[in-house]
Amino acid sequence: MNMDVELDGLFRHNDSYYYDENYEYKEDFESKASKAVLIPVLYSVELVIGLLGNGLLLAVLAQKRRSWSISDTFILHLSVADILLLVTLPFWAAQTALHCESCWDFLCKISGTVFNINFYCGILLLVCISLDCYLSIAHGIQLYSQKRPMLAHISCLMVWLSSLLLTIPDWIFVVARKDPAQEKTECVHNYSQSVGDWRLASRLLHHMLGFLLPTVTLIICCSYILLQLQRSSKGLRRQRAIMVILPLVVVFFLCWVPYNITLIVDTIRSSSKEPDDHLSGSPKGSLKTALMATSVLGCFHTCLRPLLYLSLCGNFRRRTLAMLRCATVESESSLWELGVGEEALPDQSHEGEMLKQMTSVDHVQSTEQC
Structure with a gap:
C-alpha cells in the first residue's frame, strides 16, 4: 500500500492577499458617524436650554437689584460661570463633527480653559455655600452676613482667581493638532516640548x-448637616435651605464625577507607560470616547x-411667572432660600415656626405693565 502523501499541490498554492492599511471597518465608520451626530445634538440641546434658563435667571436678578442679598451674589457667579461654558459649546460641537478640519490654537485654549474654570468655580462656590450652612448649624457662626456683604464678594473673587490659577496648564499646553486617523483637528494637551513630567503634575x-x-x-459638611437635622429641629427656614443646597450638590456630583473618575483612570494608565507614549496628552480608543x-x-x-431653582425655590418660581406675565413682584423673602447671609433662627417647635410663617406678611405688589 502506497502511504506517500503528495504535498506538492499544497505548497505550490501561491495566492496572495493584500490588505489595505487604510481599510476602515464599517462598524468603526458607523460608530464615528453616529458620535459625530449625537454629541453635537446634545451640545445644541444644552446650549438652548442653558441659555434660556440662565438668561431668565439673570433677568430675575436684574429686577431684584434694589434688594440684593448674599444668596443673589453666589447665584449670580454660578450663572456667569455656566454662561461662559455655554458660549463655548458650539466650538466643541464643531470639533466633534467628522469633517471639522479648521481649529485655531487660541479658540482651543479659551474653550479648554473655560471648561475647567466652570468646574472649579462650580464646586468652590458650592463649598462656600455649604460651609456657611455647616458653621451656622454646627457652631452658630454666620460666615456671611448681610451686614458684611464685602466678605461674600471677596470669597467669589478668590474663587475666580483660584480657578484661573488652576487652569494655567490649559493656557500653556492646550493646542490644536491634526489627528491623521480621523482626518480632523482636535484640541489636546501637548506636553512634547515641556521639561519634566508636566502632564502628571497638572493632572495631580x-x-x-x-x-x-x-x-x-x-x-463632610453635607453629612454633618443631615445628621444634625435628623437629631434636632433647626427651624423651617434652615430645613428649606438644606432642601435646596443638597440637590444642587448632588446634581453637580452626578454630572461631574463620571468625567473626573475617567480622567483619573487616564492619568493612572498614562503614568504607567513610557514617557514617549504619553507626551502627546491625547487618550486613545475607548478611554477617549x-x-x-x-x-x-x-x-x-x-x-x-436653572431647572432646579424653578422646582425648589418657590419665591423664584413666583417671580419668574410674574415676569413672564409682564407683572412686577416685590417681596421681602429670599428668592433662593439658601439661608446664606440670613440670621440663624433659634431652635423652636414646628408649630411655633408655622405660626410665625402664617403671621408674617410679605409685601407683594403686582401691577400690570403690558
Whole structure:
C-alpha cells in the first residue's frame, strides 16, 4: 500500500492577499458617524436650554437689584460661570463633527480653559455655600452676613482667581493638532516640548486641589448637616435651605464625577507607560470616547441648575411667572432660600415656626405693565 502523501499541490498554492492599511471597518465608520451626530445634538440641546434658563435667571436678578442679598451674589457667579461654558459649546460641537478640519490654537485654549474654570468655580462656590450652612448649624457662626456683604464678594473673587490659577496648564499646553486617523483637528494637551513630567503634575493639581479636596469638604459638611437635622429641629427656614443646597450638590456630583473618575483612570494608565507614549496628552480608543461622553454629561449641569431653582425655590418660581406675565413682584423673602447671609433662627417647635410663617406678611405688589 502506497502511504506517500503528495504535498506538492499544497505548497505550490501561491495566492496572495493584500490588505489595505487604510481599510476602515464599517462598524468603526458607523460608530464615528453616529458620535459625530449625537454629541453635537446634545451640545445644541444644552446650549438652548442653558441659555434660556440662565438668561431668565439673570433677568430675575436684574429686577431684584434694589434688594440684593448674599444668596443673589453666589447665584449670580454660578450663572456667569455656566454662561461662559455655554458660549463655548458650539466650538466643541464643531470639533466633534467628522469633517471639522479648521481649529485655531487660541479658540482651543479659551474653550479648554473655560471648561475647567466652570468646574472649579462650580464646586468652590458650592463649598462656600455649604460651609456657611455647616458653621451656622454646627457652631452658630454666620460666615456671611448681610451686614458684611464685602466678605461674600471677596470669597467669589478668590474663587475666580483660584480657578484661573488652576487652569494655567490649559493656557500653556492646550493646542490644536491634526489627528491623521480621523482626518480632523482636535484640541489636546501637548506636553512634547515641556521639561519634566508636566502632564502628571497638572493632572495631580486638578485631581487633588480641584476635585478631591473640595469633594471631601462638601461630603463632610453635607453629612454633618443631615445628621444634625435628623437629631434636632433647626427651624423651617434652615430645613428649606438644606432642601435646596443638597440637590444642587448632588446634581453637580452626578454630572461631574463620571468625567473626573475617567480622567483619573487616564492619568493612572498614562503614568504607567513610557514617557514617549504619553507626551502627546491625547487618550486613545475607548478611554477617549469615555472622556468625550462624560464631558458632555459634565456640561449638562449648566441647563439643569436653572431647572432646579424653578422646582425648589418657590419665591423664584413666583417671580419668574410674574415676569413672564409682564407683572412686577416685590417681596421681602429670599428668592433662593439658601439661608446664606440670613440670621440663624433659634431652635423652636414646628408649630411655633408655622405660626410665625402664617403671621408674617410679605409685601407683594403686582401691577400690570403690558
